[in-house]
Amino acid sequence: MIRVQGLSKTFGNLKVLDDLSLTCSKGEITAIIGGSGGGKSTFLKMLVGAVKPDSGEIWVDGSPIHALEDLALNDVRRKMGVLFQQAALFKSITVAENVALPLVENTDLDESVVAIIVKMKLDQVGLSDFDQYLPSQLSSGMQRLVGLARAIALDPKIVLYDAPTAGLDPIAASAISKLIKDLNQVLGITSILVTHDIMGAVEIADHMALMYQGRILHQGSPEELLASPEPSVRQFMHGDPDGPIQFRKSREEYEKALFEEAQ
Amino acid sequence: MISNTFGWIGRKTIRFFAHVTNISYLGWDILYWIFVGPWVGRPLRWRNVIQEMDDLGARSFPLIGTMSVSLGTVIIVIIGPQFQAFGIPDYVPELVTVFLVRELSPLLTGVVLAGRVGSMVTARLGTMVTDDEVLALEVMAIEPVEYLMVPKFIATVVMLPCLTILADLIGMTTSLIIATFGLDLPFQSYLDGVLGACTLTDVTFSLFKSVIFGIVIILVSCYQGVNTEGGAEEVGSATMVSVVTCTISVILLNGFMTIMFYL
Numbered sequence: 001m002i003r004v005q006g007l008s009k010t011f012g013n014l015k016v017l018d019d020l021s022l023t024c025s026k027g028e029i030t031a032i033i034g035g036s037g038g039g040k041s042t043f044l045k046m047l048v049g050a051v052k053p054d055s056g057e058i059w060v061d062g063s064p065i066h067a068l069e070d071l072a073l074n075d076v077r078r079k080m081g082v083l084f085q086q087a088a089l090f091k092s093i094t095v096a097e098n099v100a101l102p103l104v105e106n107t108d109l110d111e112s113v114v115a116i117i118v119k120m121k122l123d124q125v126g127l128s129d130f131d132q133y134l135p136s137q138l139s140s141g142m143q144r145l146v147g148l149a150r151a152i153a154l155d156p157k158i159v160l161y162d163a164p165t166a167g168l169d170p171i172a173a174s175a176i177s178k179l180i181k182d183l184n185q186v187l188g189i190t191s192i193l194v195t196h197d198i199m200g201a202v203e204i205a206d207h208m209a210l211m212y213q214g215r216i217l218h219q220g221s222p223e224e225l226l227a228s229p230e231p232s233v234r235q236f237m238h239g240d241p242d243g244p245i246q247f248r249k250s251r252e253e254y255e256k257a258l259f260e261e262a263q
Numbered sequence: 264m265i266s267n268t269f270g271w272i273g274r275k276t277i278r279f280f281a282h283v284t285n286i287s288y289l290g291w292d293i294l295y296w297i298f299v300g301p302w303v304g305r306p307l308r309w310r311n312v313i314q315e316m317d318d319l320g321a322r323s324f325p326l327i328g329t330m331s332v333s334l335g336t337v338i339i340v341i342i343g344p345q346f347q348a349f350g351i352p353d354y355v356p357e358l359v360t361v362f363l364v365r366e367l368s369p370l371l372t373g374v375v376l377a378g379r380v381g382s383m384v385t386a387r388l389g390t391m392v393t394d395d396e397v398l399a400l401e402v403m404a405i406e407p408v409e410y411l412m413v414p415k416f417i418a419t420v421v422m423l424p425c426l427t428i429l430a431d432l433i434g435m436t437t438s439l440i441i442a443t444f445g446l447d448l449p450f451q452s453y454l455d456g457v458l459g460a461c462t463l464t465d466v467t468f469s470l471f472k473s474v475i476f477g478i479v480i481i482l483v484s485c486y487q488g489v490n491t492e493g494g495a496e497e498v499g500s501a502t503m504v505s506v507v508t509c510t511i512s513v514i515l516l517n518g519f520m521t522i523m524f525y526l
């Protein structure tokens with residue numbers, strides 16, 4: 001369903017993706033975990049053709065995203081829903097209008113039908129009472145829920161979720177995890193889930209991939225990753241600050257950098 | 264030193280022409296969506312156009328009105344007594360008309376709108392880009408140029424000539440009132456003088472100029488807005504650059520067109 005091959009991307013002199021390859025099967029939930037600033041959001045943006053890779057191939061549902069022009073790209077995009085990390089709602093229109101936008105723009109549905117769909121989608125994310133609010137009047141967690149409602153408004157075949165549960169209370173977070181699982185099982189939506197909520201991901205994902213230094217370091221079923229003897233995988237899955245994956249520069253490097261700064 | 268200076272000028276020139284090229288592409292894109300879009304199933308968004316006309320144009324009216332009253336007063340107060348002293352008061356209405364209609368109204372209305380449109384449009388679009396909202400539009404298969412820029416373009420290009428005419432009327436009326444009651448120039452002969460001096464060519468030329476100003480202002484503002492990268496800081500500086508560029512363009516173009524007109 002989604003297959004990427006040898007994806008590389010550099011911003012300035014920062015190598016964000018480095019020869020990344022990954023396959024996501026149809027009807028499955030693939031969870032991508034990895035360090036902050038590791039290029040996960042960039043990767044999702046590439047899957048919808050919003051960021052162009054420096055090299056590599058992206059195949060979504062049989063279409064070569066890396067090679068498509070705008071018009072053909074739009075046909076693929078109509079099959080996909082994206083929840084952005086910062087929700088990316090339109091600030092000047094209400095919550096209901098935000099969710100209605102993809103429907104109004106991409107279908108010929110009657111206004112009354114659109115209104116009903118919007119109501120349903122908002123109900124699914126638990127925000128049916130907030131339809132007349134402006135995005136700026138909602139908390140950031142609620143904004144992300146509206147973004148989720150908008151992403152699934154067109155009943156897409158593929159949904160990309162960028163940190164859907166970040167900033168939500170535990171109850172809302174597990175409700176959203178359950179919603180993602182339900183959408184996947186009932187409607188057969190192929191899902192890619194980028195998250196820092198490892199346990200939430202373990203519960204619902206069919207496949208998990210650990211991204212590190214711009215490539216997939218390890219992948220497999222959640223159970224495999226949890227049980228993996230690999231030190232870096234263990235460290236990440238269990239959130240250990242000490243291990244092969246360094247949060248900060250090593251002590252020696254740090255001292256050297258300080259010393260150079262002083263000169 | 265000298266080669267440095269030339270290098271600097273060279274680089275600036277190349278950058279300038281690169282910007283001009285990109286802006287013309289944007290212009291073509293917008294024209295496509297205005298003239299071809301409606302035939303390929305993308306009707307113009309009249310509701311948004313009217314909204315933008317109100318935001319960008321109608322709300323500038325108090326400012327334009329104040330400016331024109333002051334302008335009409337200043338001109339007649341300076342020119343009137345001088346010409347009376349020379350014994351040629353008959354030339355007063357003609358000179359005032361030429362100055363106001365041909366030069367000052369279009370120029371100053373353009374400068375006012377350069378500030379308003381330049382800041383509003385660039386800041387709005389810039390924020391939308393940095394908040395991923397433009398990305399979200401693209402992913403929903405909505406063309407940002409068509410959805411965001413076309414209504415603003417039409418609104419500016421229509422409103423600027425309208426405001427210029429209003430500025431003409433207000434300025435002329437003010438000068439007429441002051442000439443009659445302040446300078447004891449006979450009302451009827453002043454009015455006849457104005458109507459005689461204000462030829463169709465003058466009005467057309469002034470409207471032509473304001474249409475050109477409108478096109479340049481809105482293109483520069485949109486271009487600066489969508490090319491913003493980063494966050495609030497960059498939106499701020501893009502807005503500043505946009506206002507300055509729009510204002511300078513209006514002033515330079517006005518000089519250029521007036522010279523061409525008289526040659």
Ligand SMILES: Nc1ncnc2c1ncn2[C@@H]1O[C@H](COP(=O)(O)OP(=O)(O)OP(=O)(O)O)[C@@H](O)[C@H]1O
Nearest residue numbers: 011014016034035036037038039040041042043085
């Ligand atoms: N448009 C851009 N221009 C320059 N650098 C960028 C751009 N977009 C992303 N980056 C850089 O790419 C790196 C990866 O960013 P990205 O947002 O993909 O990380 P992430 O894995 O989603 O992080 P997080 O888990 O915190 O969301 C960051 O270091 C960021 O600074």
Ligand SMILES: [Mg+2]
Nearest residue numbers: 040041042085
């Ligand atoms: Mg991210």
